[in-house]
Amino acid sequence: MTRIETVRLRAVLDSRGNKTVEADVLTESGGFGRAAAPSGASTGEYEAIELPVNEAIAAAREHAVPRLEGRVYAGDQREVDDTLRAADGTEDFSEIGANSAVAISMAAAKAAADVLGAPLYQHLGGAFRGGNFPIPLGNVVGGGEHAQEATAIQEFLSAPVGAPSVKDAVFANAQVHGEIGSLLEERGTPAAKGDEGAWAPSISDAEAFELVEEAVETVSDDVGFEIKFGLDMAAAETFEDGEYVYGDEVRSTEEQIDYVAGLVDEYDLAYVEDPLDEDAYEAFAELTERVGSQTLICGDDLFVTNVERLEAGIDVDAANSILIKPNQIGTLSDAFDAIELATRNGYETVVSHRSGETEDATIAHLAVATDAPFIKTGTVGGERTAKLNELIRIADEAL
Numbered sequence: 001m002t003r004i005e006t007v008r009l010r011a012v013l014d015s016r017g018n019k020t021v022e023a024d025v026l027t028e029s030g031g032f033g034r035a036a037a038p039s040g041a042s043t044g045e046y047e048a049i050e051l052p053v054n055e056a057i058a059a060a061r062e063h064a065v066p067r068l069e070g071r072v073y074a075g076d077q078r079e080v081d082d083t084l085r086a087a088d089g090t091e092d093f094s095e096i097g098a099n100s101a102v103a104i105s106m107a108a109a110k111a112a113a114d115v116l117g118a119p120l121y122q123h124l125g126g127a128f129r130g131g132n133f134p135i136p137l138g139n140v141v142g143g144g145e146h147a148q149e150a151t152a153i154q155e156f157l158s159a160p161v162g163a164p165s166v167k168d169a170v171f172a173n174a175q176v177h178g179e180i181g182s183l184l185e186e187r188g189t190p191a192a193k194g195d196e197g198a199w200a201p202s203i204s205d206a207e208a209f210e211l212v213e214e215a216v217e218t219v220s221d222d223v224g225f226e227i228k229f230g231l232d233m234a235a236a237e238t239f240e241d242g243e244y245v246y247g248d249e250v251r252s253t254e255e256q257i258d259y260v261a262g263l264v265d266e267y268d269l270a271y272v273e274d275p276l277d278e279d280a281y282e283a284f285a286e287l288t289e290r291v292g293s294q295t296l297i298c299g300d301d302l303f304v305t306n307v308e309r310l311e312a313g314i315d316v317d318a319a320n321s322i323l324i325k326p327n328q329i330g331t332l333s334d335a336f337d338a339i340e341l342a343t344r345n346g347y348e349t350v351v352s353h354r355s356g357e358t359e360d361a362t363i364a365h366l367a368v369a370t371d372a373p374f375i376k377t378g379t380v381g382g383e384r385t386a387k388l389n390e391l392i393r394i395a396d397e398a399l
Ligand SMILES: O=C(O)[C@@H](CO)OP(=O)(O)O
Pocket: 039, 040, 041, 042, 043, 044, 145, 155, 196, 232, 234, 300, 352, 353, 354, 355, 356
């Protein structure tokens, strides 16, 4: 029923104005799925390879499309993804590009859901998926690789941990974003927005902590539930010759661990992503040992949604959560494997967008399908609200 008839690939724009791969998958029974690859700026060294878009499309047309059309069933996601891997023939999708692979993988899932007449989250999660909805972590102030002349820390994330519903959480994050805009205006601090729609003021990290703390407290008092905040420190981007360089601050590994542990205590942080370099398993483990009972220590560039890297982390208790980005590894099946391994080992999963995004809302469905406790997908901007509004719709429909 879901045999793939046609796979079409094209270049479309992402939110940074760069070209990205979009895939359409049509089945013989008339099912249709469309998906587009996102793109990172602070990419991890161990991520699957994103090829230049025209190259990725040409290579996928040559190697992958003929193996899929008329031969593979969109409803058999493993078969679709195994076929993509076989067509590519490398570990890191450097032949057809992880951008082509992930777009086809996600489009096939949507085409299968279409044939079944089920929403994507239900097709992916099945009848026995949990009934929970993820708490959205919303980027409200940021810099690093996502904005120039802004904070050294890449993302300050609003975390509405006490929200009674997805909708309340999504609206609270937008309110925190708005509150920060007002506070910046009062201070006379001009602020552009970074790639993910977060404010990108030219202030120090210390000032940003005060600003975000004030905003989450104000909004929390207003909405009547607890809102904490967290960070993506994207430390691999700042790690040079064994030291962490954040603006004027330079720290050794031990100093960075002390600094982060101090921030967790001082601001009661709900979440800290990539506080250390992408190869620093032992240092991660030391930090997790110190503050892992108070907060989530999450590996993004550390794990790159890769089961082997996650296994290495589990072995040394490097963290207690993992970021899940399907394009980091190339297929939905690989992302599911990472989620399953993480969950079995008590790691919290955080399904995530990339800084370069499209209107594609697959990650909202993936988070619900896998019962992920968190989703990181920005706060404002059309490519971010595409996911947030989809979450609201899913919650509406599923209840
Ligand atoms: O580091 C991150 O977690 C992501 C998304 O916020 O950024 P990028 O897509 O640039 O890697």
